[in-house]
Amino acid sequence: MLVLASMLAALALPAVAAERATPREARSLFEQAVQYMQDNGAERAFAAFNNQKGKFVRKDLYVFVIDDKGVYHASGAAPEALVGMNVLDTTDAAGNPLFRQMIDATRQADEATVRYMWLNRVTNKIEPKVSYVRKIGHYVLGVGYSAPRASAEDARAMLQRAVAFAQAQGPDKAAAAFNDRGGEFVKDDLYVFMVDLASGRFQAMGMNPALSGTDAIGLHDAAGHALVAEMVEKLKSADEASVEYVWRNPVTNAVEKKRSYVRKVGGSLIGVGHYLD
Structure with missing residues (x-):
């Protein structure tokens, strides 16, 4: 079973000067990414989503794609570390099997919303996160936004x-x-x-x-x-x-x-x- 620590280490990139995106901005990027993949096919979409200087990485937002076996094909957060990795059994900071949840949710409906605890690559802090996910063929595409929770x-x-x-x-x-x-x-x-x-x-x-x-x-x-x-x-x-x-x-x-x-x-x-x- 893949441990959460290894995933967080892969995502813990040096902090960059980026603003926190809003849910509306995340939804907009999600819809654009879905349309792009539907129009251009999987391989071309993966190349675009993995381009960290491209149009699908904005503020603290990025696009990710896994297949129905839990293998990463795209991640604007850390493509060199994540693409090809099987994360099916990875859990979030609260112990929830988030990727299984994404796959299961999109088997029941083409689109779903999944909530979990994850690393914000800009702040390098564990925060609540909400991801919009969509089934496209045998892939699951997602865009998530960090949802800070005050104490x-x-x-x-x-x-x-x-x-x-x-x-x-x-x-x-x-x-x-x-x-x-x-x-x-x-x-x-x-x-x-x-x-x-x-x-x-x-x-x-x-x-x-x-x-x-x-x-x-x-x-x-x-x-x-x-x-x-x-x-x-x-x-x-x-x-x-x-x-x-x-x-x-x-x-x-x-x-x-x-x-x-x-x-x-x-x-x-x-x-x-x-x-x-």
């Missing part, structure tokens, strides 16, 4: 910064800063939200600033849980609390379990949450 410590640290900012600048400036999707209070899957305790309405929502001014108390998660109402109730007897619920992750676009830490600052509730494994 509880990251969420608490951002909350502390947000609270200090609100105390120093007041609620109006704080709300404007929290709603700035390019600012310091929105990073990957972390963002700040703020609720007016008197009106029960959002003052800020970093994930979706358009929610500012809308009802927060009546908001329910995908499981029907009145999450903000619970936060407000807990803050009636404490200055700080935590609440668990299910919510859409802006990075993976999937509904996931989440824990948010909330603080009472003046007449507002300020919170930051992190997604749970």
